Each structure stands twice: as C-alpha cells, then as structure tokens.
Amino acid sequence: MDFILGATITLGILGMIFGIGLAIASDTFAVKVDPRIDSINEILPGANCGACNQPGCNGFAQAVVEGKALVSDCSVGQATVAQRIANIMGVTFEKRERSISVVMCHARGVKDKFTYDGIKDCRAANIIGGGFLGCDYGCLGFGTCVEACKFEAMYMGKDGLPKVIEDRCTGCGKCAVVCPRNIISMVPESKRVHVRCKSLDKGAVARKTCQDSCIACKQCEKKCPYDAIHVQNNLAVIDYNKCTSCGKCVEVCPNHTIINFAREKSRSMSTILA
Amino acid sequence: MIPYVKSKLKTFVGGIHPREDGKHLTRDTKEIAAPLPKTVYLLMNQHIGAPCKPIVKKGDFVKKGQLVGESQGFVSANIHASISGKVLDVAPWPHPVTGTKSPAVIIERADDDSWIEGADVPFDPDQITPDQIRQLVQSAGIVGLGGATFPTHVKLTPPRDKTIDTVVMNGAECEPYLTCDYRLMLDKPHEIIQGLKLVMKCIGCKNAHIGIEANKEDVYALFKSIVSDEPNIKVDLLEVKYPQGAEHQLIKALLHREFKPKQLPLEVGAIVINVATAFSIYEAVRFKRPLIQRIITVTGDGVEKPQNFLVRLGTPVKSLLEEAMASPHINKIIFGGPMMGIAQSNRDTAVTVKGTGGILALRSAQQFRSRACIRCGRCIEHCPYGLNPGELSIQSEAQEFNLAQENNVMECKECGCCTYICPAKRPIVHLIKFAKVEIAKQTAKKAASAG
Numbered sequence: 144m145d146f147i148l149g150a151t152i153t154l155g156i157l158g159m160i161f162g163i164g165l166a167i168a169s170d171t172f173a174v175k176v177d178p179r180i181d182s183i184n185e186i187l188p189g190a191n192c193g194a195c196n197q198p199g200c201n202g203f204a205q206a207v208v209e210g211k212a213l214v215s216d217c218s219v220g221q222a223t224v225a226q227r228i229a230n231i232m233g234v235t236f237e238k239r240e241r242s243i244s245v246v247m248c249h250a251r252g253v254k255d256k257f258t259y260d261g262i263k264d265c266r267a268a269n270i271i272g273g274g275f276l277g278c279d280y281g282c283l284g285f286g287t288c289v290e291a292c293k294f295e296a297m298y299m300g301k302d303g304l305p306k307v308i309e310d311r312c313t314g315c316g317k318c319a320v321v322c323p324r325n326i327i328s329m330v331p332e333s334k335r336v337h338v339r340c341k342s343l344d345k346g347a348v349a350r351k352t353c354q355d356s357c358i359a360c361k362q363c364e365k366k367c368p369y370d371a372i373h374v375q376n377n378l379a380v381i382d383y384n385k386c387t388s389c390g391k392c393v394e395v396c397p398n399h400t401i402i403n404f405a406r407e408k409s410r411s412m413s414t415i416l417a
Numbered sequence: 418m419i420p421y422v423k424s425k426l427k428t429f430v431g432g433i434h435p436r437e438d439g440k441h442l443t444r445d446t447k448e449i450a451a452p453l454p455k456t457v458y459l460l461m462n463q464h465i466g467a468p469c470k471p472i473v474k475k476g477d478f479v480k481k482g483q484l485v486g487e488s489q490g491f492v493s494a495n496i497h498a499s500i501s502g503k504v505l506d507v508a509p510w511p512h513p514v515t516g517t518k519s520p521a522v523i524i525e526r527a528d529d530d531s532w533i534e535g536a537d538v539p540f541d542p543d544q545i546t547p548d549q550i551r552q553l554v555q556s557a558g559i560v561g562l563g564g565a566t567f568p569t570h571v572k573l574t575p576p577r578d579k580t581i582d583t584v585v586m587n588g589a590e591c592e593p594y595l596t597c598d599y600r601l602m603l604d605k606p607h608e609i610i611q612g613l614k615l616v617m618k619c620i621g622c623k624n625a626h627i628g629i630e631a632n633k634e635d636v637y638a639l640f641k642s643i644v645s646d647e648p649n650i651k652v653d654l655l656e657v658k659y660p661q662g663a664e665h666q667l668i669k670a671l672l673h674r675e676f677k678p679k680q681l682p683l684e685v686g687a688i689v690i691n692v693a694t695a696f697s698i699y700e701a702v703r704f705k706r707p708l709i710q711r712i713i714t715v716t717g718d719g720v721e722k723p724q725n726f727l728v729r730l731g732t733p734v735k736s737l738l739e740e741a742m743a744s745p746h747i748n749k750i751i752f753g754g755p756m757m758g759i760a761q762s763n764r765d766t767a768v769t770v771k772g773t774g775g776i777l778a779l780r781s782a783q784q785f786r787s788r789a790c791i792r793c794g795r796c797i798e799h800c801p802y803g804l805n806p807g808e809l810s811i812q813s814e815a816q817e818f819n820l821a822q823e824n825n826v827m828e829c830k831e832c833g834c835c836t837y838i839c840p841a842k843r844p845i846v847h848l849i850k851f852a853k854v855e856i857a858k859q860t861a862k863k864a865a866s867a868g
Contacts, residue, residue, distance in 0.1 A: 257762040267851040272762045273516025
C-alpha cells in the first residue's frame with residue numbers, strides 16, 4: 144500500500160513542478176502573433192496557389208499585416224475577400240477589375256515540322272528543335288497550362304487548344320507563367336475583343352503556316368475609332384486601356400484573327416456541355 | 418560491360434562502348450573539297466555567346482574572307498564570308514541547332530573565288546607575341562570545333578589568378594561515325610602540332626599532352642614520330658570509349674586530375690583544344706585565313722558514298738547529301754554524331770555551321786516506347802560525371818526542379834550515355850534538358866526580381 148501511495152505522491156509532485164514550469168515558459172517565451180493574421184488566414188481561399196507572389200495563403204496574411212501586400216492582392220478571393228480583409232485591417236480598398244486568362248492562339252491547319260516523340264509537356268517539347276509545330280509562335284497543345292490550373296478552370300478543347308471556363312478562372316496567372324510560348328495573357332474581364340495570334344512572321348509566311356494568323360494588313364489599325372490597335376512587328380496588338388470592345392476591328396479582319404469573345408463565349412459553353 | 422574493369426590504356430570512370438561505331442564507313446576516304454555551293458547561308462549565332470551583328474546589307478558585293486558578322490562583346494566570334502559573291506538578303510533563317518529562326522547573311526556565289534586583300538598572306542610565326550596570336554585568333558572568329566563552339570580567344574585569355582600548366586589536345590574523336598578529326602590528323606599532323614605550339618606560346622605554358630583513342634594507332638605513331646625530340650609534348654593512347662573526348666574526361670584520363678562540382682578545366686590548370694581548332698589556329702596565324710571552312714563527315718546508311726568533305730561554312734546540307742549520293746529513303750538527318758547530335762527538322766533549309774562535324778543520314782528512325790524507371794542503376798554506373806541520371810529524370814518528370822538542382826543537374830553535359838544504356842528506354846537526357854531549361858528560367862526570374 145505504501146508503495147502505491149509513494150509512487151502517486153512522487154508523480155503528483157513531479158507533475159505539478161513540470162506543470163508550473165511549462166505554464167511559466169509558455170507565458171515568458173510566447174511568440175506574439177498578431178491575431179489579425181489568423182483571422183485573415185481564415186478568410187483566404189486556402190488554395191496556396193501563389194498568385195499573390197507570397198509563399199501560400201499564410202504568407203499572404205502575414206504580408207498584409209506587415210504592410211508588404213495590398214488587401215486586394217488575392218486575385219482568387221476577388222472583391223468579397225478583399226472587402227473582408229479590409230474590414231479587419233481597417234482600411235479602404237480600391238475595387239480592381241478581375242483579370243481572366245485568354246488563349247491568344249487560334250491555330251488551324253498548322254502542319255508539324257517533324258514527328259515529335261518525346262515528353263508530353265509543352266515546355267519540354269519547345270526545347271527540341273524549337274518546337275515541332277510549323278508555327279514558331281503557336282500553341283503546342285499538350286495542355287501544360289491545363290495541368291497548372293489549380294481551379295479546374297481550363298480544359299483541352301476538341302480542336303487541340305486549351306479553353307478557359309471564365310466563371311471559374313480566378314486570374315492567378317499560373318497558366319500564363321508555365322506556357323513556354325507566352326500564348327496566354329491576363330486581360331481584364333470586360334475586354335471582349337482579342338487578337339488571337341502571336342505570330343511575328345511576315346504576312347505571307349504567317350498565312351502559309353496558319354489559316355488564322357495575323358498577316359499585319361493594318362485594316363484594324365485604320366478602322367479603330369479609339370486608336371487602340373496597332374501593328375507592331377507584324378502583329379496587331381490591342382492597347383486594353385484604350386479599347387472599348389466595340390468590335391469594329393473584328394468586322395474588317397480578313398483572316399478572322401481578331402475575335403469578339405462576347406459571341407464566342409456562348410459557343411465555348413456549349414462545347415463544355417456537349 | 419562493367420565500366421570499372423581496369424584497362425591498360427588511360428581512361429576515366431563511366432562511359433559506354435557503342436557496339437558498332439560506324440567509323441569504318443569513312444575511315445579510308447581522303448577528304449575532298451566539296452563543290453562550291455551556289456548560295457551560302459551564314460547564321461549570325463554559330464557560337465556560344467552574343468550573336469553577331471550583320472555589317473553588310475542586301476546588294477553588297479563581298480569577297481571570300483570578308484567580315485560579314487561583327488562580334489558583339491568578348492564572348493562572341495566574328496563571322497566571315499565563305500565565298501565571294503553578292504549578298505542576296507539579310508533575313509531570318511532556321512538555325513540547325515536551336516531550330517528557331519536567327520538572322521543570316523545569304524550570299525550568292527560569283528565566279529571568282531579569291532581571298533579579300535589582307536587575308537591569305539604568309540606570316541612568320543616565330544616573331545609573333547602572345548597578344549598578337551590572341552588577336553589573330555579573335556579576328557579570325559575561331560571557335561571550339563569539337564562541337565561546343567566556345568570562342569577560342571576566350572579560352573586563350575585565362576583569368577590572371579589562374580595558372581595553366583598544360584594544354585591538352587583532343588584527338589580522341591569518341592563520337593561514333595565521325596572521322597573528320599582522324600582524317601585531319603593523318604593529313605595535316607605538322608600543321609596541328611604547329612597550332613598546338615602557338616596555343617602554348619599564347620598562354621605561356623610549357624607542357625602539352627595529346628590524347629588519341631586506341632582505334633587510331635596510325636595517328637598515334639605519326640604524332641609520336643613528329644614530337645620525338647620534344648620531351649614537353651606527350652602523346653598517349655586512350656581507351657576507345659565514349660565520351661573520351663569531353664574536356665573533363667580527357668583531363669581525368671591524361672592528367673589524373675579530379676574536378677569538384679562546377680569546376681572548369683582552367684580551374685585545375687589545363688585547357689583543352691580540339692585538333693581541328695588547333696589546325697584553324699595555325700591557318701589563322703600563319704596565313705591570316707579566317708575560319709570559313711572545315712572538314713565534315715557525311716555518313717550513315719542513307720548515303721551511297723560516305724565521304725569526308727572540306728566544306729565552306731553555311732553550305733546547304735542538301736547539296737552535300739547529293740554529292741554523297743543520298744538514297745531517297747532517308748528518315749533521319751543528324752548534325753554531329755549519333756550520341757550528341759541534333760536531329761534536323763527540315764532537310765531543305767538545314768545549313769552547316771562552325772560546330773558541324775558530321776552529317777549523319779539514317780534510313781531507320783526507331784521510335785522507343787519509354788517505361789517507368791526500374792531502378793537498375795546502370796545509368797549511375799555509366800555516367801561519366803558521377804551523377805544519378807535516373808533519379809534526376811524522375812525529379813524532372815515530377816517537376817521537382819529545385820530537388821534536381823540540389824542533386825547537381827546543372828553538372829550534366831548531356832553526353833547521352835544514360836539514355837543509350839537505359840533498358841526502360843527512358844528519355845533521360847530530354848528530361849534533364851527540360852529541368853535545366855526550367856532552372857535557368859527560374860534563376861533568370863530571380864535575378865530580374867532581385868535587381
């Protein structure tokens with residue numbers, strides 16, 4: 144009996160000493176965490192996509208509290224999350240327009256330069272002989288961008304080109320980063336007219352390689368009432384700050400390179416359902 | 418089969434012995450001058466470093482040896498007209514190595530084939546100073562003709578704090594099928610030794626070491642007799658093994674010096690010069706001839722008459738293949754040898770560049786189905802750089818590029834031994850290339866964001 148009692152008392156005293164020690168230690172060595180970091184972290188989407196250029200969502204929460212990032216920098220959470228973070232931080236924020244990714248290639252009838260038999264990844268294919276595609280600027284079509292999308296907002300269409308489901312796109316820009324040919328651009332959502340070509344080849348060469356290429360005829364440049372589209376290095380480029388998506392250039396484009404996505408959207412939705 | 422069996426001949430650890438090296442096809446063909454091409458396409462980036470700037474324009478008349486591409490920066494090499502004629506155009510042309518279009522000077526041949534004034538004048542090399550040699554080599558646009566195309570004058574200008582005690586000359590020619598260096602060594606041994614001596618004079622070092630693979634014993638005997646009264650130039654036979662002619666492997670085999678990761682040959686006190694480079698240095702210094710031609714082996718089962726040709730730079734491959742009587746059943750054309758060469762996408766637009774040592778035309782284009790790595794470890798046994806290629810390829814496949822970088826993927830020189838030996842037929846070199854490109858992109862991005 145004495146034996147049990149002795150053990151219990153010893154353990155009890157030991158437990159008490161350790162308990163007090165731990166209690167003191169947790170108080171004196173406590174790491175002071177700003178409570179705002181935790182509450183911001185709860186609001187964030189938690190995808191750790193890295194679109195904000197911070198190491199994950201926790202990193203972003205810290206950066207916001209330290210003033211290194213803006214409350215509206217989380218492109219995934221968009222305005223709702225930004226508003227809630229702004230409430231916690233006690234600041235106002237400027238509402239920014241959502242950017243979505245647009246695939247700037249519409250390759251049709253492009254022949255291959257050679258038989259490619261290697262790794263099924265656009266980045267790996269692009270380093271072998273400058274890419275197997277007849278066009279040096281066009282989409283290689285292995286879907287590296289689709290793999291990179293963490294929000295399932297992209298899929299490979301039946302025509303071999305990646306498609307963006309605009310409702311799901313968060314504008315994180317991961318697809319644009321992985322594309323070895325810089326075909327994907329991040330464009331404000333309200334801009335609906337895009338030049339779907341990246342070819343810098345001269346008109347005649349470009350037309351030979353692809354039916355839908357920009358041939359630098361400058362028709363769009365002449366027609367644009369807002370001075371928003373210009374041909375640079377054999378390619379029409381839209382200045383989205385000036386563009387109003389009026390669609391005048393779409394009408395005159397002889398090769399149907401410039402496309403009005405307002406009309407295109409319904410079609411792409413139907414292909415998803417089909 | 419086992420790489421670490423001790424051989425009597427000097428060699429390195431790792432590497433492979435290709436079963437059929439195909440050298441018998443062209444071994445005994447004395448090189449002949451290829452007929453002058455109607456048009457040459459001189460690409461402006463035929464070397465490692467900054468591309469040249471074209472200094473002629475459409476309609477100009479240029480003479481053989483005239484400067485048409487001016488080097489931009491120190492690590493760059495001049496490009497000279499290889500024929501006399503009219504400049505048809507300065508336009509982008511597909512590059513046989515990168516596959517993308519690069520600026521090129523296109524020249525149509527005129528009837529006369531005489532050198533430009535100032536070139537092709539004999540010059541006494543005994544009176545020359547090291548700086549003059551360096552300057553002549555630089556203006557002649559000489560690059561490493563073994564295939565790496567690194568500008569030679571950069572090699573001849575070692576940093577002040579490094580001392581070079583030995584010049585190693587590479588006469589190994591380990592790449593299967595190619596015999597261009599072999600033929601050059603047989604026909605111009607004295608000129609090559611002269612070129613080697615110029616290099617030694619230029620960097621002020623006393624010793625030289627020539628490495629020749631054991632399948633070229635006649636060359637070994639020839640070189641041995643030439644340098645018999647010069648004790649500071651040693652000639653050694655090397656085991657027949659690929660990649661015996663690579664810089665690191667040659668130094669390991671001949672000088673028994675080991676490399677730490679990321680070390681260059683000059684950091685262990687040696688520089689490596691290819692025999693073809695030594696010959697063109699001799700030509701540049703002795704006769705002030707810029708680098709406008711080289712020997713190219715046109716071989717493979719796709720040509721009826723495999724042959725060594727003396728070819729002007731920028732010659733279309735089509736005309737060379739016609740000259741070697743190409744069969745209509747060619748399925749693959751490779752620039753360089755089968756191990757490190759670059760397959761060509763278009764036989765009509767391919768033109769020769771300074772680094773082209775061979776054109777390999779093959780009838781069969783085998784396609785392999787690659788499987789998962791079976792962890793047999795053969796790639797590790799055969800890797801001449803002591804890497805773990807299988808693991809690196811798996812990391813690259815999983816897009817764990819940072820992990821691959823920690824495992825020294827950047828040390829890989831893409832010699833291809835691992836892919837050759839892999840029983841699962843994995844595209845190891847391609848995966849490693851992929852990882853290297855992605856790491857380079859990340860580093861560039863970090864450097865850009867840092868400032």
